[in-house]
Amino acid sequence: MKKNCLQLIKIFLPVFLFAAVIARGQNEITIEQNITVMGMTKPIPVSLEGFTGETLDVLKFDLYVQGFSFVTPDAAQYLISGSNAGNVQGRVTDRFAKTSLLARSYTGASLRREAHAFADDIVLAITGKKGIAQTKIAFKDEAPDGAGEIYVADFDGHNPQAVTHDGDIVAAPAWVPGRLAVYYTSYKLGNPDIFYHDLTTGQRRAIARYSGLNSSAAVSPDGTKVAMILSKGGSPNVYVCNADGTGLKKLTTTSEDSSPCWSPDGQWICFATKINARRLLAKVPAGGGGVQTLRTVGVSNPTEPDWSPDGKWIAFTSQMGEFDVCVVPASGGMVTVLVPGEDPSWAPNSRTLIYARRTTSYRYVLSLLDAPTKQVKDIARVSGSDSQPAWAR
């Protein structure tokens, strides 16, 4: 009897193992598709001819952070040529199809802005997707004593403008989608409070000034709601209110929440939390409901989630000793660790991320990362330590 059992095991064990290997193999195939999208895609080789100085610098920067590489014409897939004598003019040719994709001239602005406009047209002509060369960012700039100001700038860090002049602790700027208006945290009145600030008129007002913590505002895609962290109920939790601060509603009862962000359809709010002493990402229906945890396989201590505008990915920071910028499918699953850094924010193109990178002197600089190709470039700096970037979308 015993011998028979062993025989059976001998026969069936390999079968089971084989089945397990097949099942595992299938799993790995689906996971691998995600990995090849993020972090393992080859850049598109282009040649750039006829441009000089600032125009050339702008075109190279703009294209590099959207997944292009620069090669000689005989190795290029697309030939980009033109001039910046007086104004920017250029054309794009598909070297293999031998077709002209774009021929355009730009007038009425600085060479820098004309070059950004050309870069957007190049990206649209080659990829069919809208470029990001004329988008804006917000961030905080901090002096060594901890006081800072909220800034807005072009996506490459040029043309920075201070939004606040308070000389106090500030944090977590967030754009109102499609508008020149931001929410941010300021300690100007003593406590960390959340302010709404119209950039055009300079009008600002507190929308959350409760006892305890008021921070991490995040505006819904339609601009009508604001998610935030308040501790007035006795622990830091996710709340949501109308754009003007009315209609406040508590969404979570977990013990230590931070950094809410919205799904692009406005249905979910993803946030970092602690459950049973474990730090993880979770999501809650924006109208209220049960909290669901999000699997982040392969990393620990995830914080600072940001949902991609196309809805497919959640970028976040993991902490395993040092900080890393990571992406995970929005439904959770296997994580792709991209580069060392913190607090990623998606560009409108759902591929470029801006994040804070700590230098050897413990300052932060802002950097752009093209997530599919992992191409990275620092943006122009404001004087202090720059962190908590938010991409206008």
Add this chain to the structure above:
Amino acid sequence: MKTTKLIFPLVLALAATLATTGCKHKPVGVTQLPGQKPMVGENNNPPTLPNTQPINPENQPGTTPLANPDVFDNMLADRAALAAYTIHFAYDSSAIRSSEKANLASVAQQLSGDASTKLLIEGNCDERGTEEYNRSLGERRALAAREALAKLGVDPMRVETRSFGKDKPVDPGHDESGWAKNRRDDFVLLHPKPGS
């Protein structure tokens, strides 16, 4: 002679073809870029911030809800009075360690001596941890001390919490000896302003 006569028109024809095909690549569209307005308007930053609190505090379940912030207006901060009783925390934790309980008892005793005083607890973190994560952790640390003080008989409605996250380190060091000092709650005694 004959061949050169034949070649000449051919060269002309070729040049003409090149010129016409070349024309195709010349910029055809002209994009006129609009004038750039500054992102931030001129009348920025009113010198005084409007002190609006548009929302009525509602009754939501929580651990120990906080008092309305108005209660703490018109108070003078005395940072020295309780400076000796700062408490410290383990890495990434808001649990009050038994070694810190004597300091909390001293804070409770000070508050019991004068019912007109209130307390501000400032929660702080070391630099390990992301910024907003630390702001929440610092708040948890301040709230943990508030709850411990409530058990010692201090009315929690007299206690205000404030988190600085990792923005206010007392030690600039980037090692455990610096971090250990920065993971702390500072206690600030609040006196009513004379005449209020």
